[in-house]
Amino acid sequence: MSEKVTLVDPPSAGPVAHEDLSLLNEVSLCTPGDSHLEMCIQCGTCGGSCPSASAMDHTPRAIFAMLRAGMRDEVMKSNTPWMCVSCYYCTVRCPQDIHITDVMYTLKNMAIKSKMVQDSTASDFSRTFISYVKNYGRSFEIGLAGIQNATHLKLAARLPNMIPMALGMLTKKGMSPLPPKRIKGLDGLKKILDRAQELEAE
């Protein structure tokens, strides 16, 4: 056993040594509180717990791997956050306490700001919802459902089914077809939201 052993450097440890975590950090910074996003161990509990995973192009676990890998465009174009139903199963089951639902909200914000949303059905719904809130201080369910179903082709096919439902909303539930009454402090609310929008951009 006199053979001389030559020590060689182990094969490159791969991207770990040179990992660019800027995308991951950006998402984490945009999420209120400590998201623990960098703690993901890729166990897949999130996707396995997700009631709408079958409608997602990537599972939440895959999204977190893609964030770590810096795959910005792929993540921004993914429908995953838009299919999230905010049930928080993943959040409470995550062994690393990652605030997954909140991260999904951040990803939606980032996708809109980078103009990479592929299917606007969900983001348009959010926009219409909030336009009522900005104008009245309250939400307006009937107006929202009407606009959403009439302006999206894939939803318009079911409009015939929506008519009896809309009638039921008016007759059975006694809902008003008119927008809600404006809150008294609407001007103050607008100032608050405008200032918040400026702070968001900073």
Next chain:
Amino acid sequence: MSEYLFYPGCSMESSAKAYYHSVMSVCKSLDVKLNEIDDWNCCGATEYLSLDITPAYALIARNLALAEQQANGLNTIVAPCSACYLNLSKADHYMHEDKAFGKKINTALAAGGLHYDPGQMVVRHLLDVVINEVGMDKVKERIVKPLTGLRVAPYIGCMLPRPDYNKRYSDSEHPYELDDLLRALGAEVIDFPLKTACCGGHMTQIGPDTAFELIRRLISSADDYKADVLVALCPMCQMNLDAFQGQMNGYFHTNYHIPILFFTQLMGLAFGEKPENLGFGSEFVSAHEAMQRIGVQTPLPDAAKPAPKKPAGLPMPPARARAGQKITIGNEEASK
């Protein structure tokens, strides 16, 4: 007499009036005084958080700031809607945990002359207040008409037990609070395995296929367990499972009929309130038959109302007659 600040939320004034009326009735019976926060605004549901995080939290925090201003010695906000409850407690939680974030939201609030000190208000759902503050003893004292014989599926949904920042519920997936309450009312409570599964949330408006599947799981499970009614405690859950049950049946070619009631409607009944004062009859899937089984007369659904007698006018062709088809006038059986 216990007193709380009250955040009703938008649905209580539109699609969930049944919830509003039954909440008011039940709170009166339990000597709970609710002071509605003056000039509250929408909590933004899950929609504003999807667009712009800072304005979304500022929108929610305006309600917390108003509540703090109007507190007058009180420190608890009661919200009967799970989404409102979670948003209010989420804003308080993150403003408290993340000081820089709290400061940012307060900078925005200052533009409207408001300020909120994180941690000042305690946000609670009505179920939690009934069980942990009012107490089961007082609930039992008020019962004059137990719901004996009514088989109920207790459905809590997502946003109450999860993420549960203040650890108020017995479990994040199988909490027993609602089961206990319904059992105290005399109902037969099934061990509902999907009690905290998702109702589909806003997916009915975005991806109906996904929503219908989530609704089907809940309804078919309640049906498997032979529940007479499913009990909800959130306007969104009630709306999805009730108003969309028909469309879901159409989508899957099923014929489920599970009435969806608010827990306060059943509490009100057990406390002896008249069904018409508790919003019964406003549900799409009628609870009439289920309630009749325990001797409660709730308003009849339209379909079950006796059909108006047809006036004996001129003989008309049958409605389905098409062009080119032989039209039989009068008694079809007799002419064959």
